[in-house]
Amino acid sequence: xxxxxxxxxxxxxxxxxxxxxxxxxxxxxxxxxxxxxxxxxxxxxxxxxxxxxxxxxxxxxxxxxxxxxxxxxxxxxxxxxxxxxxxxxxxxxxxxxxxxxxxxxxxxxxxxxxxxxxxxxxxxxxxxx
Amino acid sequence: xxxxxxxxxxxxxxxxxxxxxxxxxxxxxxxxxxxxxxxxxxxxxxxxxxxxxxxxxxxxxxxxxxxxxxxxxxxxxxxxxxxxxxxxxxxxxxxxxxxxxxxxxxxxxxxxxxxxxxxxxxxxxxxxx
Amino acid sequence: xxxxxxxxxxxxxxxxxxxxxxxxxxxxxxxxxxxxxxxxxxxxxxxxxxxxxxxxxxxxxxxxxxxxxxxxxxxxxxxxxxxxxxxxxxxxxxxxxxxxxxxxxxxxxxxxxxxxxxxxx
Amino acid sequence: xxxxxxxxxxxxxxxxxxxxxxxxxxxxxxxxxxxxxxxxxxxxxxxxxxxxxxxxxxxxxxxxxxxxxxxxxxxxxxxxxxxxxxxxxxxxxxxxxxxxxxxxxxxxxxxxxxxxxxxxx
Amino acid sequence: xxxxxxxxxxxxxxxxxxxxxxxxxxxxxxxxxxxxxxxxxxxxxxxxxxxxxxxxxxxxxxxxxxxxxxxxxxxxxxxxxxxxxxxxxxxxxxx
Amino acid sequence: xxxxxxxxxxxxxxxxxxxxxxxxxxxxxxxxxxxxxxxxxxxxxxxxxxxxxxxxxxxxxxxxxxxxxxxxxxxxxxxxxxxxxxxxxxxxxxx
Numbered sequence: 001x002x003x004x005x006x007x008x009x010x011x012x013x014x015x016x017x018x019x020x021x022x023x024x025x026x027x028x029x030x031x032x033x034x035x036x037x038x039x040x041x042x043x044x045x046x047x048x049x050x051x052x053x054x055x056x057x058x059x060x061x062x063x064x065x066x067x068x069x070x071x072x073x074x075x076x077x078x079x080x081x082x083x084x085x086x087x088x089x090x091x092x093x094x095x096x097x098x099x100x101x102x103x104x105x106x107x108x109x110x111x112x113x114x115x116x117x118x119x120x121x122x123x124x125x126x127x128x129x
Numbered sequence: 130x131x132x133x134x135x136x137x138x139x140x141x142x143x144x145x146x147x148x149x150x151x152x153x154x155x156x157x158x159x160x161x162x163x164x165x166x167x168x169x170x171x172x173x174x175x176x177x178x179x180x181x182x183x184x185x186x187x188x189x190x191x192x193x194x195x196x197x198x199x200x201x202x203x204x205x206x207x208x209x210x211x212x213x214x215x216x217x218x219x220x221x222x223x224x225x226x227x228x229x230x231x232x233x234x235x236x237x238x239x240x241x242x243x244x245x246x247x248x249x250x251x252x253x254x255x256x257x258x
Numbered sequence: 259x260x261x262x263x264x265x266x267x268x269x270x271x272x273x274x275x276x277x278x279x280x281x282x283x284x285x286x287x288x289x290x291x292x293x294x295x296x297x298x299x300x301x302x303x304x305x306x307x308x309x310x311x312x313x314x315x316x317x318x319x320x321x322x323x324x325x326x327x328x329x330x331x332x333x334x335x336x337x338x339x340x341x342x343x344x345x346x347x348x349x350x351x352x353x354x355x356x357x358x359x360x361x362x363x364x365x366x367x368x369x370x371x372x373x374x375x376x377x378x379x
Numbered sequence: 380x381x382x383x384x385x386x387x388x389x390x391x392x393x394x395x396x397x398x399x400x401x402x403x404x405x406x407x408x409x410x411x412x413x414x415x416x417x418x419x420x421x422x423x424x425x426x427x428x429x430x431x432x433x434x435x436x437x438x439x440x441x442x443x444x445x446x447x448x449x450x451x452x453x454x455x456x457x458x459x460x461x462x463x464x465x466x467x468x469x470x471x472x473x474x475x476x477x478x479x480x481x482x483x484x485x486x487x488x489x490x491x492x493x494x495x496x497x498x499x500x
Numbered sequence: 501x502x503x504x505x506x507x508x509x510x511x512x513x514x515x516x517x518x519x520x521x522x523x524x525x526x527x528x529x530x531x532x533x534x535x536x537x538x539x540x541x542x543x544x545x546x547x548x549x550x551x552x553x554x555x556x557x558x559x560x561x562x563x564x565x566x567x568x569x570x571x572x573x574x575x576x577x578x579x580x581x582x583x584x585x586x587x588x589x590x591x592x593x594x595x
Numbered sequence: 596x597x598x599x600x601x602x603x604x605x606x607x608x609x610x611x612x613x614x615x616x617x618x619x620x621x622x623x624x625x626x627x628x629x630x631x632x633x634x635x636x637x638x639x640x641x642x643x644x645x646x647x648x649x650x651x652x653x654x655x656x657x658x659x660x661x662x663x664x665x666x667x668x669x670x671x672x673x674x675x676x677x678x679x680x681x682x683x684x685x686x687x688x689x690x
Contacts, residue, residue, distance in 0.1 A: 001681060006377075009690075012213050012398040013142070013171055015626045016601070016690070022652070026673040041281050041379075042142055048215030052225050057213075081281060084141050084186075086177030086231060096181050100229035102215060112288040119375050120263060124680050127378060127688040129601070130586060135498075138595075141277040144531045145506070145595070151557070155578040170402050170500075210402060241409040248496050249384060253585050256499060256593040258506070268687075270611060274561060275532055301614075302607045303508065303532070311563035342614050346510075348538035353566075367617030370596065370687070378687050389592075391516060395656060396627055422516045424603065424627070432658035463519055467605075469633035474661075488522030491501065491592070499592050510607075 004122035008129035010045035020128035036074035133251035137258035139174035149257035165203035269304035282379030290332035390425035403500030411453035502588035597683035
C-alpha cells in the first residue's frame with residue numbers, strides 16, 4: 001500500500017514526531033511505500049537545520065533526512081505555517097530580506113494543496129499530532 | 130515594584146506570549162519597573178529573527194524588541210531550551226558548525242540561573258504559559 | 259474542477275489558544291478551492307469559533323471571524339457540531355451562528371463514515 | 380553558598396508528552412546547585428514520572444529516569460504528590476518510588492504558602 | 501496567593517488549581533479560563549465567590565460578554581490584573 | 596475506521612473520540628493514551644472490548660507494563676499498529 005503521514009507536533013513539545021518516525025520505519029519495513037510526510041502546524045519545526053540537541057538525544061531532523069535518502073520519502077513543509085514560525089528556505093529568506101535561513105533540501109516548502117494531493121494519492125494518511 | 134516575567138508559550142501555539150506582552154505594557158504603564166523577561170520551554174521561539182508572519186498579524190519578536198528599547202527590559206532566553214529547538218545566536222552557530230543563526234541582540238542566550246536570579250531580585254515573577 | 263471525494267474537517271481547538279483552528283480552516287478553504295466538497299465538524303473547544311458574538315479578537319491577535327466568514331464564499335455551507343459537545347462545554351445553541359447543524363450522539367459514527375477523507379485539527 | 384529562600388517546583392506534565400517535565404527538573408537542579416533549598420510537587424500527569432517501573436524510555440527519546448535519579452545527588456529529597464491527584468490519575472501509591480510523600484487535600488494550600496518562590500511547570 | 505487559570509474549567513489545570521486555592525487566595529481567569537462564564541454551576545463560583553475575576557479583554561475576545569453580564573460575574577481589565585499581582589506576594593499560573 | 600487516541604482517558608480528546616467510535620471501529624491507544632491501563636473502569640474497556648489495543652512500546656516507556664499484564668489488556672507492537680491501519684480504510688487521530 002501507499003502511505004502518507006501528516007505531522008503536526010514539534011520536537012520537545014510533543015511526542016508526535018517520535019511516534020511518526022517509528023511508524024514510518026515500520027511501514028517501510030513491512031514492504032509498504034511511504035510516499036511523503038507533510039509537516040503542518042508546529043510540525044514545521046521538525047525541518048529546522050539549526051536544531052542542536054544534546055549529543056545523547058536523537059536529532060529528529062537528521063532522522064527525517066535519512067528516511068528521505070534511504071527510501072525516497074518526500075518531506076513537504078507547509079509554507080504558511082513555516083513562515084509564521086520562523087522556518088525559511090534560502091529563497092524565502094531572500095524574498096523577505098533576511099540573511100539567514102534554516103530550512104534546506106530535502107525539506108521543501110509547499111502549499112497546503114500538497115497535503116490534499118497526498119491524502120488523495122495515498123491509500124492511507126495517518127496523522128501524528 | 131520590580132517585576133519579572135517567565136514566558137513559556139510560543140507564538141501560534143499558545144496565547145501566552147500575547148497575554149504576557151499586554152501584561153508587560155500594563156505593568157510599565159502603571160509605573161512599575163519591568164526588569165526582564167525570561168523565555169523558557171517553547172517560549173524561546175519568541176526570539177526568532179526569522180519569524181515572518183503575514184503583514185496583518187503582530188510580529189511578536191518585534192514587539193518584545195520594542196519593549197526592550199523603550200523600557201530597557203532584559204530579554205533572556207534559556208540556552209539549553211533554545212539550542213534543542215533550533216534557536217541559535219551567531220556565536221552558538223559558529224560553535225556548532227552552522228552557517229546561519231536566528232537569535233540576535235537584544236535577546237541574549239543565558240543559563241537557567243538567570244531565571245532564578247530574576248525571581249529573587251524582583252518583587253513579583255509572573256508566568257505566562 | 260470538481261471532485262466526488264468529499265472531505266470532513268474536524269475543528270477541536272479554540273480561536274486564540276493555538277493556531278489549530280485557523281490552520282484547520284485554511285485546510286478546508288484550500289480543499290474547497292480545489293473543488294473538493296468540504297464539511298466542517300466543530301467539537302469541544304472548537305465550538306467557541308461558532309459563537310455569534312465571537313470575533314472581536316484579542317488585542318494584537320488576528321480574529322478568526324474573517325476566516326469563518328470566508329467559508330460561505332467557498333461554498334462550505336455545512337457547519338456541524340454535536341449535541342454532546344455543546345452540552346459539555348456549556349454553550350446554549352441559541353448562542354451559535356445561524357447555519358450550524360446539530361448531530362445527535364447516535365448519529366456521529368454514521369456521519370463520519372460518509373466521508374472519503376477526514377482531517378482532524 | 381546556601382540560601383534561606385526556599386523554592387517549590389511543581390511538575391504537572393508527563394515524561395514523554397512534552398519537554399516540560401525535563402525542563403522543570405532542570406530548573407530544580409540549577410536552583411539546588413545554587414544552594415537554594417528545593418522541594419518538588421508532582422500533580423496530574425506529572426505523577427507519571429514517579430512510577431517505580433518508569434524510565435525505560437520510548438525508543439529514540441531520552442528517558443527521564445536519570446534526571447529523577449540526579450535529584451538526590453543535589454539534595455532534593457522531598458518529593459511530594461497529592462492524594463487527590465493520585466486518585467484522579469488512577470495510580471496506586473504502591474507503584475510510586477519509595478521517597479514520595481502524600482499531601483491530604485486540606486493540606487495543599489498551607490503547604491504551598493511555606494515557600495518563598497514557586498515555579499509551576 | 502494569586503492563582504491565574506488559563507485553561508477551561510473542566511481541564512486538568514483547573515482541577516489542580518482547585519486543590520491549591522486557600523481561603524485568602526484570589527483567582528484570575530484568563531485565556532480559555534474565561535469559559536468558566538459558560539458554567540455558572542462550576543465549583544469555583546461558589547468556592548471563591550468574592551475573590552474570583554475574569555479578564556475583561558479575554559471575555560470579549562471569546563464572545564462571552566453577554567454570558568458574563570447575565571450572571572454578573574466580576575471582571576478586571578489589564579490594569580486590574582496588574583493590581584491583583586501587586587496585592588498578592590505570590591502568583592501561580594495554572595496552564 | 597481506526598481511532599488513534601494520544602491523550603489520557605479523561606481528556607477532551609478521549610471524550611470526543613468516544614462520541615465517534617462506531618460498532619465496527621477499532622481503537623488504538625498510544626502516547627498518553629496508554630494511561631487507560633490505570634483506569635480498568637474506563638468506559639472504553641467495556642464499549643470496545645474486543646477491538647481496543649495499547650501500543651506496547653508506549654506502555655513500557657510509561658512504566659505501565661505490570662498494570663497491563665494484571666488486567667490482560669491487549670497490546671500491539673509497531674508492526675501491529677501498521678496492520679491496524681491496513682485493515683481500516685480510514686484513520687482518525689484524536690490528540
